[in-house]
Amino acid sequence: MLRGKNILLGITGGIAAYKICDLIRQYKKNGANVKVIATPNALNFMTKLTLQNLSQNEVYVQEFDVREWKPEHISLADEADVFVIAPATANTIGKIAQGIADNLLTSVACAFSKKMIVAPAMNCNMWNNHAVQENLKVLQARGVEILQPESGFLACGYVGKGRLCSIDKIFRATVECLSFQTILKGKKVVITSGGTIEDIDPVRYISNYSSGKMGFALANAAKSMGAEVVLITTKDHDAPYKIIKVKSALDMQNAVEVEFADSNIIIMAAAVADYRVREYALQKMKKSEQDSITLELVKNPDILKGLCEKKKSQIIVGFCAESENLIQNAQEKIAKKGCDYLVANDISRKDIGFGADENEVVILDKNGGSYRIEKSPKSVIARKILEYING
Ligand code: CTP
Secondary structure, X not given: OOOOOEEEEEEOOOHHHHHHHHXXXXXXXXXXEEEEEEOOOHHHOOOHHHHHHHHOOOEEOOOOOOOOOOOHHHHHHHHOOEEEEEEEOHHHXXXXXXXXXXXXXXXXXXXXXXXXXXXXXXXXXXHHOHHHHHHHHHHHHOOOEEOOOEEEEOOOOOEEEEEOOOHHHHHHHHHHHHHHOOOOOOOEEEEEEOEOOEEEEOOEEEOOOOOOHHHHHHHHHHHHOOOEEEEEEOOOXXXXXXXXXXXXXXXXXXXXXXXXXXXXEXXXXXXXXXXXXXXXXXXXXXXXXXXOOOOOEEEOOOHHHHHHHOOOOOEEEEEEEEOOOHHHHHHHHHHHHOOOEEEEEEOOOOOOOOOOOEEEEEEEEOOOOEEEEEEEEHHHHHHHHHHHHHO
16 A cells, blocks of 8 residues: 555654554555654653564664765755655644754754654643644644644543544555555646735735735645646745746736646636726826816726636636625626636635635536535635536
8 A cells, every 4th residue: 555655754752642553554455655753752762672673664763974975964855745744742843833943853844845743642631721722723724734642541640632543543544645655646736816006106015914824725735736836826825836926907818818828627726806907007096176086997807707718628627715605696707707616615604615724625627516625724725616517
């Protein structure tokens, strides 16, 4: 099941560390190449020799144990397909969430750009601590998979939530994650994001509140599923795929049309302004003596509709932000635009959608079907959207 896969396993200093021997055995039995990074504290609970024998590899603990020209934290991060941290203490979770890299394990986490799975284990009061929960949210929003601890008798004598989840669960999550990484292999996915900016004069513009976060989450998810990703966005974003920065709806249309021909999936998550000013003022417009002025607006092209008209084999996905009658408006829109799927979200709710880190959406398909994704971080919504439309 795991033949040819490189698993990097991080072990931190919690009593549950002793259970990880079984996880290494399962990975090995299934053909994976396993490398272990243990924090110095983890070695209070198990020996380096045990880990070395089970993983049949060297065990990495300290930074600057120079073995090759490339810094250890970079080569370990580069060669792994997945980074599993189990058990993860509150301390390590906090450091990774805040980008602190003060030992080999946290440095690798900082340099790691693929999928990370974190299985926390700690005392129940630590688990309930507000800071720990906030740190977990930060990680989750960045696409890290958190395997919830279980409730029960804890090694510290308490009864509550904090016990490491089962080894079987960590194993299954790893297998799932590794097969997930190839779902979109060989496919080109083009995603638009952010609100377009329609200039009025050198200092003023028309735009909207779109943050671009949903588009970023989709692009990140598509990349982690093995796709070639092109993100066309009005917002600044830094990521390991092609990013084309645009401003207005017309710029976005030009960029989309160049990328569309050889794409397999195109997702219009951008909030495109429906209108732009008829005439851009070259100089700053001065205040008039009159109490009101009129700006004449002209319609922007409907980029999504235009793509649907010339589509070949592409899967085309639109987004629709509605403040009322969500499903009815979405049904009318999918028919009008002619796209394969329309992801509808309700922008009247402050806890989801525009600017928020979470979303709740309904995906409509052109045959009348629908699929609701309950409120979750945008990273989770993005993954589910891609899985659904890819069939
Ligand atoms: N869209 C587009 N070009 C436009 C307007 C919208 O490509 N000029 C795309 C958006 O990227 C989105 C979908 O169409 O994927 C729906 O956008 P939305 O703003 O909800 O719909 P509109 O067609 O603009 O309709 P309305 O504003 O009346 O709701």
